[in-house]
Amino acid sequence: MIESTAVTVERVRQGLCATQPLHPRPDGQDRYTISEVVACTGLTAHTLRWYERIGLMPHVDRSHTGQRRFSNKDLDWLSFVGKLRLTGMPVADMVRYAELVREGAHTFEARQELLEQTRRDVIARMAELQDTLAVLDYKIDFYADARKVSEADARKASERA
Amino acid sequence: MIESTAVTVERVRQGLCATQPLHPRPDGQDRYTISEVVACTGLTAHTLRWYERIGLMPHVDRSHTGQRRFSNKDLDWLSFVGKLRLTGMPVADMVRYAELVREGAHTFEARQELLEQTRRDVIARMAELQDTLAVLDYKIDFYADARKVSEADARKASERA
DNA sequence: GGCTTGCTTGGAGTGCACTCCAAGGTCCTA
DNA sequence: TAGGACCTTGGAGTGCACTCCAAGCAAGCC
Known part of the structure; x- marks a missing residue:
């Protein structure tokens, strides 16, 4: 979290991507160094080379x-x-998608299917998260109530004293 | 995905948790073996021992x-x-929560804070996912349209022939 | 009693997604 | 032309969350 905040600050400082249009240079003069791409995407140079x-x-x-x-x-x-x-x-699936893109227009159907599967996974994950939210809220309420009660008890005790 | 389906089937077959009330045995006779817990939770025995x-x-x-x-x-x-x-x-944070539970009722505030931070993370993650959904839908529509156009072209070509 | 299946342990291994390192070449500014 | 910042590579290392292994007890059935 601290690091990603630092990256955001960095982006703003450099005036790239975060506050400006994503591609400040016209096609033809768009030859960014790896460190420019690092500043703009938040990825590390290591990760870009690895990709x-x-x-x-x-x-x-x-x-x-x-x-x-x-x-x-x-x-x-x-x-x-x-x-x-x-x-x-998973990165392996992204690589698969990249391969399909390289193979050309006859892979449109396969790409669409891959994205539709991903879409279903995202929907399922959101439902899971929604589910956890209910449990979280239940527990948070429990702790909030329990603390209110114990504070009230303490107040009554001090009034009696 | 295949594995988690298999686990679900297993649960139904065993008549535990998935189709029956979660705790089929009354308190006092509730002494489940590790394999019963495996069937019921979908965790492996390794994971239970590791936990x-x-x-x-x-x-x-x-x-x-x-x-x-x-x-x-x-x-x-x-x-x-x-x-x-x-x-x-992260598992380390869950362990921290478990420690707080062990320490007793005076950690209610800390527990509540931990769960509230988790809640904020979940909300943020859901927003991210919602965001990806827009991109996914845009791309899926693009491929669907592109395929429709190319099919129409093929039909016209065969009519001309 | 013998057989199969299940449970125990510490420690080592796995897969993922990075992340870092050493050794050296390049670019820019003064 | 000197110095420092930036870039290159292959390969090794890291952190997380499991996952598996070997060797040895234990439980239930015929």
């Missing part, structure tokens, strides 16, 4: 000396991957 | 030969722990 290695990123363009230069398209993809991650989808 | 080792279970009663005998109270606790697990709470 590329396991096939979760399409191969990122390189400078003449071999350093990564991310494009607006790459940022869009990372943003979508971030959403998939929030659904709780 | 006890790390202090997430109060010490469970034993038979004269040292085998575990779980009580209705233990099942209630496991059921609540299951809810906490569904919230996504």
